Amino acid sequence: MSVIINRDKCNGCETCVSVCPFTAIEIKDGKAFINEYCQICMACITACPEGAIKEIPEEGTQQSAISYQPSAYKGVWIFAEQREKDLASVSLELLGVGRRLADELRAELSAVLFGAAENNAHELIKWGADKVYHAKDTIFEKFNDEPYSKLLVRLINDYKPAIVLAGATLIGRSFIPRVAARLRTGLTADCTSLEIEKETGNLLQIRPAFGGNIMATILCPNYRPQIATVRPRVMKKGEYNPDRKGELIAVNAENLACRTKVIETVKETSECKVNLQEADIIIAGGRGIGGTKGFELLTELAESLGGTVGASRAAVDEGWIPYSHQVGQTGKTVCPKIYIACGISGAVQHLVGMQSSDIIIAINKNPEAPIFNVATYGIVGDIFEVLPLLIKKIKELKA
Numbered sequence: 001m002s003v004i005i006n007r008d009k010c011n012g013c014e015t016c017v018s019v020c021p022f023t024a025i026e027i028k029d030g031k032a033f034i035n036e037y038c039q040i041c042m043a044c045i046t047a048c049p050e051g052a053i054k055e056i057p058e059e060g061t062q063q064s065a066i067s068y069q070p071s072a073y074k075g076v077w078i079f080a081e082q083r084e085k086d087l088a089s090v091s092l093e094l095l096g097v098g099r100r101l102a103d104e105l106r107a108e109l110s111a112v113l114f115g116a117a118e119n120n121a122h123e124l125i126k127w128g129a130d131k132v133y134h135a136k137d138t139i140f141e142k143f144n145d146e147p148y149s150k151l152l153v154r155l156i157n158d159y160k161p162a163i164v165l166a167g168a169t170l171i172g173r174s175f176i177p178r179v180a181a182r183l184r185t186g187l188t189a190d191c192t193s194l195e196i197e198k199e200t201g202n203l204l205q206i207r208p209a210f211g212g213n214i215m216a217t218i219l220c221p222n223y224r225p226q227i228a229t230v231r232p233r234v235m236k237k238g239e240y241n242p243d244r245k246g247e248l249i250a251v252n253a254e255n256l257a258c259r260t261k262v263i264e265t266v267k268e269t270s271e272c273k274v275n276l277q278e279a280d281i282i283i284a285g286g287r288g289i290g291g292t293k294g295f296e297l298l299t300e301l302a303e304s305l306g307g308t309v310g311a312s313r314a315a316v317d318e319g320w321i322p323y324s325h326q327v328g329q330t331g332k333t334v335c336p337k338i339y340i341a342c343g344i345s346g347a348v349q350h351l352v353g354m355q356s357s358d359i360i361i362a363i364n365k366n367p368e369a370p371i372f373n374v375a376t377y378g379i380v381g382d383i384f385e386v387l388p389l390l391i392k393k394i395k396e397l398k399a
């Protein structure tokens with residue numbers, strides 16, 4: 001969407017200049033001129049007494065309300081993210097939930113893949129997709145919001161899926177809101193569960209709200225597609241079938257008219273060291289750990305088990321460990337085989353980030369701590385007595 005001025009109608013009255021909250025309109029040669037600060041808030045359009053300002057849709061923007069028919073939108077799509085040409089595991093998790101939703105709707109499940117090799121597209125079929133829309137142009141190798149959002153919008157307008165799912169990753173969080181805005185539809189971020197409403201076929205998008213104190217069910221009944229993002233490790237992967245057949249559709253990405261290009265991507269080294277989301281064993285510490293000395297004990301246990309150290313927000317806020325280790329609503333969502341929670345009370349904001357772990361072991365001196373409600377095994381005791389015993393035992397067993 002952009003805003004333009006009809007210079008024939010404009011009489012330079014400056015009404016638009018005074019209403020613009022972004023100082024995006026100037027008078028040049030007696031006529032209004034819109035500069036680069038325009039946020040398309042449209043305040044000038046209603047204010048102009050001459051009707052000289054109007055909005056024009058950009059390429060791919062959803063049709064006017066008159067021609068827009070939600071019933072024309074069918075099927076479930078997932079955006080399959082790739083990093084350095086390899087599929088991100090969240091893509092396979094989205095195929096798991098997408099397959100279930102598509103089966104309930106008796107619809108097709110399609111994946112959209114930008115920039116990876118063709119064998120990845122075939123892998124998506126084996127993980128559950130009926131169709132894969134694949135654009136392999138080099139422009140997609142490194143993530144860039146502009147071409148990614150332009151092409152996804154174009155594909156959605158052409159093929160009209162009813163549901164689009166993407167990962168709530170750095171990439172998904174960056175460009176999916178832009179896609180939703182271009183299409184003038186809704187987006188629910190960070191869903192923890194997705195269901196189909198039996199009576200209507202609408203997508204029930206469930207996520208924590210109000211600081212995690214309630215679970216909200218969000219609907220987008222009047223616009224299509226219904227777009228939702230899901231954090232990595234929240235959903236389980238689907239079933240892998242090496243004999244599964246599907247359709248591969250090569251996508252033409254010509255004429256995207258991009259103004260930006262990615263020259264270089266630099267990884268932040270401190271973040272790279274902590275790969276909580278891929279870890280099989282996480283030993284997490286909370287306020288009960290008491291300080292950096294306590295975290296040294298956790299690191300020793302993690303090293304003896306081949307695990308990674310996680311933390312509650314309280315421990316991060318105390319400055320005992322960097323934010324990159326935080327698990328929970330405002331940290332990472334993890335799903336390891338074993339999660340050992342040490343001195344963590346079990347606040348709901350922490351639980352939403354780890355309660356899908358296969359085995360949860362909680363160590364806490366308070367037998368009433370809510371963490372025990374989700375724990376597979378609970379040890380009531382002082383961390384500083386329990387952990388050294390545990391480390392000693394593990395070392396003995398390994399020896």
Ligand SMILES: Cc1cc2nc3c(=O)[nH]c(=O)nc-3n(C[C@H](O)[C@H](O)[C@H](O)COP(=O)(O)OP(=O)(O)OC[C@H]3O[C@@H](n4cnc5c(N)ncnc54)[C@H](O)[C@@H]3O)c2cc1C
Pocket residue numbers: 211212285286287288289311312313314315326327328329330331332342343344345346347348349350353363364365366369381382383384
């Ligand atoms: C919007 C919002 C987002 C949030 N996001 C997150 C998030 O992403 N992640 C997160 O973790 N929190 C988050 N929080 C904070 C959350 O509400 C809790 O405050 C936090 O999880 C508490 O951390 P804790 O369990 O380490 O500390 P506490 O609640 O203080 O619990 C400490 C526990 O340690 C036990 N203990 C103390 N000493 C010992 C000992 N020697 N041995 C054994 N046990 C001991 C105590 O019995 C207690 O249960 C968020 C809050 C809000 C409002």
